[in-house]
Amino acid sequence: MPFDNEARAAKRLRKLKIGIVGFGNFGQFLARRFIQNEHTVIATSRGDYEDAAKKMGARYYRDPDDFCEQHPDVVIFATSILSTEATINSFPVQRLRRNTLVADVLSVKQFPKQLFLQRLPDDFDILCLHPMFGPDSGKGTWKALPLVYDKVRVGDEQSRRDRVDNLLGIFADEGCRMVEMSCEEHDRQAASSQFITHTVGRMLGSMELEDTTINTKGYESLLNLVNNTSNDSFDLYYGLFMYNKNATQELNRLELAFSQVKAQLFDRLHTLIRDDIFDTDGSSPEQLKKAWEKAGESMNERGYKERLIDQVNSTGVIGGSRDEHAGKGAESEAPSR
């Protein structure tokens, strides 16, 4: 059932008491917006965030038992991917009201869904959320920023359904693009988009690409990508990998794509050397070896052929190319210069 904004607006909007577990950057970011929307926010976390909470008008509880005894309507886990399981395992859920709504805001979704279904009492409602933005991109308006949600388990009573709609309504009212999607579909799409983006961004980031005086438009996109991912922690990246079962496959696809691009370049090189220049079909390493020897004897000026040979020698042969053996033969037989 898609999120029905009008039906919700027609009802009296009950203000929620929202408990946030994990009060780091992201938890505080959400809390601030909830409070602006006149909801009550209480928080608990491993660290001491008393001051940060006070400043924005939230109540902070060092002790999770105290936090739970406040009986929030909604508990949102705003923990990191890596710490979520341990946090839930030690969390005194039995002190919460029996019909509490529990939500998460992780960048992976099947993992918290399974975790909630396994570890939370059957009476609890479960809502999985992924705000596809954060303190940077959502600093100002949330207009058009996507919120992915999956109503994993919501009791039949009207009050329970209203409570879910109330919580989602905060995001809808802020202008978010509301995307209802199963946790499984989310992880499939996120692995081929978000995880690949982070991987390429980190990869290029480690190359320390510089702003050149001759940037093309494509290169500008590349630099943008690096900027967009460089602020994110390795822990987040690792979480996207470790806790999304589709990530491994996408990483392999990326590696394969790279090999294919390289193979295209080198296959073309080998074909050129064989067919156009040495006039041999190169069907055996011995034939190619002879061709290279012949080439070494006959070339007197540095030209196209020698550049080809240099290129092959300096780069070696890539794994998986169908020319692997021929290439290796060529490498060891090329005249030294």
Next chain:
Amino acid sequence: MPFDNEARAAKRLRKLKIGIVGFGNFGQFLARRFIQNEHTVIATSRGDYEDAAKKMGARYYRDPDDFCEQHPDVVIFATSILSTEATINSFPVQRLRRNTLVADVLSVKQFPKQLFLQRLPDDFDILCLHPMFGPDSGKGTWKALPLVYDKVRVGDEQSRRDRVDNLLGIFADEGCRMVEMSCEEHDRQAASSQFITHTVGRMLGSMELEDTTINTKGYESLLNLVNNTSNDSFDLYYGLFMYNKNATQELNRLELAFSQVKAQLFDRLHTLIRDDIFDTDGSSPEQLKKAWEKAGESMNERGYKERLIDQVNSTGVIGGSRDEHAGKGAESEAPSR
């Protein structure tokens, strides 16, 4: 000496007779703009471009000898990277006037510079150009689009220097950002920007990434990149690789960066498995083997540990990781599930 726009403007601008060799997309694109600036354009090419030339007001010569006998002030090679050498080798340069200015517009620069210096008569002036735009990005205004130039060899006479300035002036008048840069520096910068951009673009292009309903800003940059490079031919990409001696090194750097990102992910995995879960230092394959066996016996519910193990099993071990041996031992000893 940087391009001096004001000095040029102060002089009487002589209209040039510009000969274009290679009248494909790019040659026609330049010719059209030259004619708009009231220069005379003649053209020759392997194919028959009589109609295209006529349409824009250029004169087309099927026979390069006829073309040369027209004595153009400037000859611009607008051939592809791959065909340039063969074209110049068979070109009747001896029919041109002895003080002709020859230029190229290739995306690599050391290659045509060397080629011109080797193959052209000493009397010829040589100017290497790289308009960092084309028929798509330069369809409308050329304002702020970069033109890289290197005055490789220009005779001392004032008329020769004026002629170079006149040609460059066309680009300056169209609003180009004029970038004077040696061919060597151009190729260094282009390998780490343009070539890397094309490589990543082609790599991602072959993955057939889809527009998801949950695009992040970073992913949008990625898709932009693919769009920006997908219209370019494999021949251009191959040319950027083959004819830029810095490309091989950049390709290796990219591959290394990818390995490092993977290594970070997998090293973390192995460390976690060893230290946090099995309580062994993993300093020998035997120790790790025992740990895996122990793990296989003691785990009854699918949890964090099993997910870790699945992840390692399904992905295998990457080359170059310091954990290669330990990882392989683990893989073969992991309990099957």
